[in-house]
Amino acid sequence: MEKTNYHHGNLRSELIEKAIAIVNEEGEQGLSIRRVAGxxxxxxxxxxxHFKNKEELLLACREYVSKQFADYLENSIAGKDSTNPETxxxxxxxxxxxxxxxxxxxxxxFHGKETCKMILTLDEVxxxxxxxxxxxxxxxxxxxxxxxxxxxxxxxxxxxWSRVHGATALIISPNVELHGDWSEYLKTLYD
Amino acid sequence: MEKTNYHHGNLRSELIEKAIAIVNEEGEQGLSIRRVAGxxxxxxxxxxxHFKNKEELLLACREYVSKQFADYLENSIAGKDSTNPETxxxxxxxxxxxxxxxxxxxxxxFHGKETCKMILTLDEVxxxxxxxxxxxxxxxxxxxxxxxxxxxxxxxxxxxWSRVHGATALIISPNVELHGDWSEYLKTLYD
DNA sequence: ACACAATGTTGACATTGTCAAGATAAAACA
DNA sequence: TGTTTTATCTTGACAATGTCAACATTGTGT
Numbered sequence: 001m002e003k004t005n006y007h008h009g010n011l012r013s014e015l016i017e018k019a020i021a022i023v024n025e026e027g028e029q030g031l032s033i034r035r036v037a038g039x040x041x042x043x044x045x046x047x048x049x050h051f052k053n054k055e056e057l058l059l060a061c062r063e064y065v066s067k068q069f070a071d072y073l074e075n076s077i078a079g080k081d082s083t084n085p086e087t088x089x090x091x092x093x094x095x096x097x098x099x100x101x102x103x104x105x106x107x108x109x110f111h112g113k114e115t116c117k118m119i120l121t122l123d124e125v126x127x128x129x130x131x132x133x134x135x136x137x138x139x140x141x142x143x144x145x146x147x148x149x150x151x152x153x154x155x156x157x158x159x160x161w162s163r164v165h166g167a168t169a170l171i172i173s174p175n176v177e178l179h180g181d182w183s184e185y186l187k188t189l190y191d
Numbered sequence: 192m193e194k195t196n197y198h199h200g201n202l203r204s205e206l207i208e209k210a211i212a213i214v215n216e217e218g219e220q221g222l223s224i225r226r227v228a229g230x231x232x233x234x235x236x237x238x239x240x241h242f243k244n245k246e247e248l249l250l251a252c253r254e255y256v257s258k259q260f261a262d263y264l265e266n267s268i269a270g271k272d273s274t275n276p277e278t279x280x281x282x283x284x285x286x287x288x289x290x291x292x293x294x295x296x297x298x299x300x301f302h303g304k305e306t307c308k309m310i311l312t313l314d315e316v317x318x319x320x321x322x323x324x325x326x327x328x329x330x331x332x333x334x335x336x337x338x339x340x341x342x343x344x345x346x347x348x349x350x351x352w353s354r355v356h357g358a359t360a361l362i363i364s365p366n367v368e369l370h371g372d373w374s375e376y377l378k379t380l381y382d
Numbered sequence: 383a384c385a386c387a388a389t390g391t392t393g394a395c396a397t398t399g400t401c402a403a404g405a406t407a408a409a410a411c412a
Numbered sequence: 413t414g415t416t417t418t419a420t421c422t423t424g425a426c427a428a429t430g431t432c433a434a435c436a437t438t439g440t441g442t
Contacts, residue, residue, distance in 0.1 A: 386439100395431090397429080399428085402425085403422100407421090
């Protein structure tokens with residue numbers, strides 16, 4: 001494993017990780033296939049053995065980050081009661097916190113075709129966007145527990161996601177300036 | 192004006208318009224300086240007499256679109272009473288409608304540094320983001336008319352913008368799929 | 383041991399952003 | 413008016429990049 005350098009052995013994964021590292025350091029516009037390849041110590045065309053083109057690498061990166069995002073959401077409510085309405089707030093806060101920790105990810109992930117494909121429904125859908133799934137499960141539990149209709153439950157799910165997303169977009173944006181502290185407005189934004 | 196082709200006479204404006212046309216037809220990734228120049232019937236380096244670099248052209252385009260956006264918002268409430276709370280809803284609907292008419296603009300405009308710079312305040316700020324200004328004025332009138340504090344008024348402004356933005360992001364996204372009609376959920380999203 | 387598939391390398395080409403040097407027209411000025 | 417200055421445009425050049433084709437190397441299964 002150390003004498004031969006010809007076969008990397010783990011290239012696909014490392015390409016994704018190095019690409020994400022670049023996005024974190026310089027933003028998406030600093031990312032080139034050739035540079036990622038270089039960072040992996042591999043020639044500039046090597047990535048094409050693993051990804052059809054740049055867009056596919058980006059897609060894999062967005063999926064990778066989305067998985068991290070979903071995990072972060074899961075962890076925030078680990079052990080909590082899904083039928084407690086408060087849990088939905090915890091989830092919302094985690095949503096915001098994740099992008100506060102990684103501001104670059106917000107535009108990176110929610111941008112581009114074929115990314116974050118999500119079907120807005122209370123029912124389980126194979127392959128639905130993982131972060132959305134976390135919200136969906138909580139909302140489903142809430143809905144069943146409190147005897148709401150599917151339509152009411154879905155309305156709540158959509159409302160919650162939409163509001164948290166909108167608030168995050170505003171709070172995270174480097175172009176938006178607030179004189180004062182966001183915490184004073186958070187409650188208004190969510191509920 | 193027709194015999195000489197050397198000097199275009201209106202290049203800066205036409206560059207912006209042709210660039211926006213390309214964004215509308217093929218999205219931002221299909222836009223190159225050289226192509227825009229070609230569409231204007233001018234050589235590939237001509238744009239550099241008007242814009243320092245590609246980013247400056249993009250910036251001008253985003254400003255151009257933002258102005259259209261602000262005009263659209265203004266028109267939606269022309270002649271309406273700013274002290275009527277309903278006017279804020281009208282504005283929110285116009286926000287959504289604008290991006291329904293031009294879905295590409297949503298990511299185009301709200302993306303990139305130095306774009307859509309806005310200062311969240313109820314007070315007038317020279318050069319604040321024009322579309323935001325429309326919302327701000329209505330909220331200010333509302334605040335004064337109903338004897339709210341500045342903080343309450345600002346909270347309302349932020350809440351409104353944030354919610355409308357979040358809802359629009361969801362509704363507009365080509366990656367989000369809803370079984371059914373958005374109109375059933377709109378009321379929940381806004382209020 | 384051998385054939386095949388997976389993976390990696392180099393060379394090549396088109397596209398693009400950007401600059402420098404020079405051409406041309408318009409505007410300012412004497 | 414004729415000249416000079418400035419704004420605008422053209423061509424040529426270069427580096428970075430995405431992508432492909434041809435070939436090299438390694439691992440795998442028969």
